[in-house]
Amino acid sequence: MANQVVSLSGETTQPSRADVVIIGGGIMGVSIAYHLASAGVRGVVVIERAALGSGSSAKPLGGVRATFSDPANVALGKRSLDAYKRFGEEFGADIGLRQVGYLFLCRSEAEVLDCEASVAVQNSFGSNSRMISGAEAARINPFLDPEVLLAASFSPQDGYAEPSRAVAAYAAAAQAAGVRFLTGTEVLAVETAAGSIRSVTTNRGTIRTDSVICAAGAWSRHVGQMVGVELPVTPVRRQIGMTRQQPQPYPEVPFTLDLSTTMYFHNYGNGMLLGISNQQAPGFGRDFSFEWLGEFNAAARICAPSLAEPDLEFGWAGLYENTPDHNALIGASDEVSGFFYATGFSGHGFLQGPAVGELVRDLYLGRQGFMDVSTFSVTRFHNDDETLVREVHII
Known part of the structure; x- marks a missing residue:
């Protein structure tokens, strides 16, 4: 990959x-x-x-999901997810689709209320997303500390592909x-x-x-x-890091994102893909650096402590194309x-x-x-x- x-x-x-x-x-x-x-x-x-x-x-990997709060984005995401599920049949191509689910972590009452409203919108489009407890989130993703979670939203149909x-x-x-x-x-x-x-x-x-x-x-x-x-x-650099591959696979986990910090992670072969949407100055620079790791580590120590101070094998830097x-x-x-x-x-x-x-x-x-x-x-x-x-x- x-x-x-x-x-x-x-x-x-x-x-x-x-x-x-x-x-x-x-x-x-x-x-x-x-x-x-x-x-x-x-x-x-x-x-x-x-x-x-x-x-x-x-x-190397990109998320595929219909879990948004805005109906128009839910419609786009679901339509595309359905198309990606048919790719093998229509194009004879394996795009590495893994429907491991998306897990959004809620650590404040406001985040819980926002996710509950979003899940209602998603379900109106036929999504199977649902609200779950912090304990259930930790059962689905063993990297998580359930004690810091008030709740989470989970959409099993979502995931990532290449x-x-x-x-x-x-x-x-x-x-x-x-x-x-x-x-x-x-x-x-x-x-x-x-x-x-x-x-x-x-x-x-x-x-x-x-x-x-x-x-x-x-x-x-x-x-x-x-x-x-x-x-x-406006171009804005975003960076992700991939941990060193292990002899044995990590537990399969959903694409997980902490709403409070924007830290996110999921499997990458026998390793993990890690990132955080930290503040970046606009520009076309795509050089990879490790400057984002400090913010990632601080976020990981809160809700996924074992992922702090990761052993990164390599990384990727690309551009978001942001609108206002x-x-x-x-x-x-x-x-x-x-x-x-x-x-x-x-x-x-x-x-x-x-x-x-x-x-x-x-x-x-x-x-x-x-x-x-x-x-x-x-x-x-x-x-x-x-x-x-x-x-x-x-x-």
């Missing part, structure tokens, strides 16, 4: 014309490409300046359906005229097109600026015809990728999707409507 990027067979020359150009070759870009091609859209080109899945999708494998499966299926992938290719400009998309210029030349889909993750603000659309996406409310941007621009966007997932891109691929396909085709995406429109940041203030996620 080492970090991986995705390569495809065959060299692809850059065409002079495309029906739609997707900027970004991570999970979002390849999912959108696959769903467009599967719907019969031809002339789809994906541009990726490095290798497919080399951005945030290069994370993003690089999902990217590879989508990309291979999309390529087989006629999608062109241009890796090692940088977008230099997106030209518009009379309020419409006209072309995309890369380091390899110009592609005439009427439609551009921005799936550029942490780099999306720059893409938006090329067409005069403000996409409020930590919710995604999904929509079609009102300012520039033919400009679509799917970005700003704030750490939830992998778990929402399949569903968002469907939604952007339907936006492009001008047809009704499985849910209303208006609450994800960038226009929510253009006014002061309090109804558009949404939950702030912690991972």
Whole structure:
């Protein structure tokens, strides 16, 4: 389960014309490409300046869940989780899906009340999440100290999978359906005229097109600026560490997160994957360091003491693509015809990728999707409507 990027067979020359150009070759870009091609859209080109899945999708493991407090995010998460469960059947691909569950730890009355409300929302969408006692949480996850827990929410259907494998499966299926992938290719400009998309210029030349889909993750603000659309996406480094592999497996535990500190952990082979959403200055730096370990250790000593001072074998640093409310941007621009966007997932891109691929396909085709995406429109940041203030996620 080492970090991986995705390569495809065959060299692809850059065409002079495309029906739609997707900027970004991570999970979002390849999912959108696959769903467009599967719907019969031809002339789809994906541009990726490095290798497919080399951005945030290069994370060795990514959570998959429908456990949110906001109905729209629950819908995206559940739709995607269902799609990931079918990956083996539909693509013949093992994406390493492990439905070990998600466990959110509550150590204050406010957290208990919030989780109870969230579980009610999740159950209304068919989730099997439930509230459990601290003692039951410790039975499910023996690393925990039940004495510090008031309660927890547990969703057995959730878990984690390997993003690089999902990217590879989508990309291979999309390529087989006629999608062109241009890796090692940088977008230099997106030209518009009379309020419409006209072309995309890369380091390899110009592609005439009427439609551009921005799936550029942490780099999306720059893409938006090329067409005069403000996409409020800020890059923030996030880091995780993997402990040394042991001769014997650790007990299998859920993806566990302490709501008070944002410390989280779960299995990684015969070791553990550890992290914490500590404060980071915005920026594109992706160098791994151990600076977060102090905060992790302090949090672990409270609710999972045996995980403090871990013996880390290696680590990973990647970028969250945060929006001001930590919710995604999904929509079609009102300012520039033919400009679509799917970005700003704030750490939830992998778990929402399949569903968002469907939604952007339907936006492009001008047809009704499985849910209303208006609450994800960038226009929510253009006014002061309090109804558009949404939950702030912690991972």
